[in-house]
Amino acid sequence: MAQHYLRTYQPFDLEEVKKNLLIIGDLSGNCASCNELGINAYATQSCPACGAVFKYIASRRLETHPAERFQLARRLAEKRPDLMLIDYQDYQKSAGAKAARDFFSL
Ligand SMILES: [Zn+2]
Numbered sequence: 001m002a003q004h005y006l007r008t009y010q011p012f013d014l015e016e017v018k019k020n021l022l023i024i025g026d027l028s029g030n031c032a033s034c035n036e037l038g039i040n041a042y043a044t045q046s047c048p049a050c051g052a053v054f055k056y057i058a059s060r061r062l063e064t065h066p067a068e069r070f071q072l073a074r075r076l077a078e079k080r081p082d083l084m085l086i087d088y089q090d091y092q093k094s095a096g097a098k099a100a101r102d103f104f105s106l
Contacts, residue, residue: 005073007087014094020055022047023088024076032058032091042079058088 021032022041029041036049046053057080062069076085 003074005070005077012086014098017056017086017091018095019052021086021091022054022057022083024057024059024061026061029057045082054083056086057083058086058091060088062087063089 018032022029022039022044023032024041028037029039029044030037031039031047031050031052033052034047034050036047039047041057044054057076059072059076062072065072073085076083
């Protein structure tokens with residue numbers, strides 16, 4: 001049976017996501033919590049710098065390569081079944097909105 005990847009929407013605590021998020025770029029990943037770079041996204045359970053345990057994964061490539069989106073989603077699901085794939089752009093937008101709110105409420 002062919003498997004398809006459909007995006008879903010769920011409420012998340014942004015701080016909780018940030019503390020456990022691995023962001024994958026073209027070649028390697030970075031920790032959303034401390035911005036440590038060069039993390040092997042396919043084989044790293046926790047951040048070597050800050051110790052954050054990864055539960056979520058977001059990929060920049062899904063935005064820059066929209067035609068490959070579902071192929072990438074499949075590969076990530078196969079390589080990292082332990083991580084929940086979230087949409088990078090959604091995360092960025094929410095993080096940006098939160099930063100703006102925090103700034104203006106100072
Ligand atoms: Zn880290």
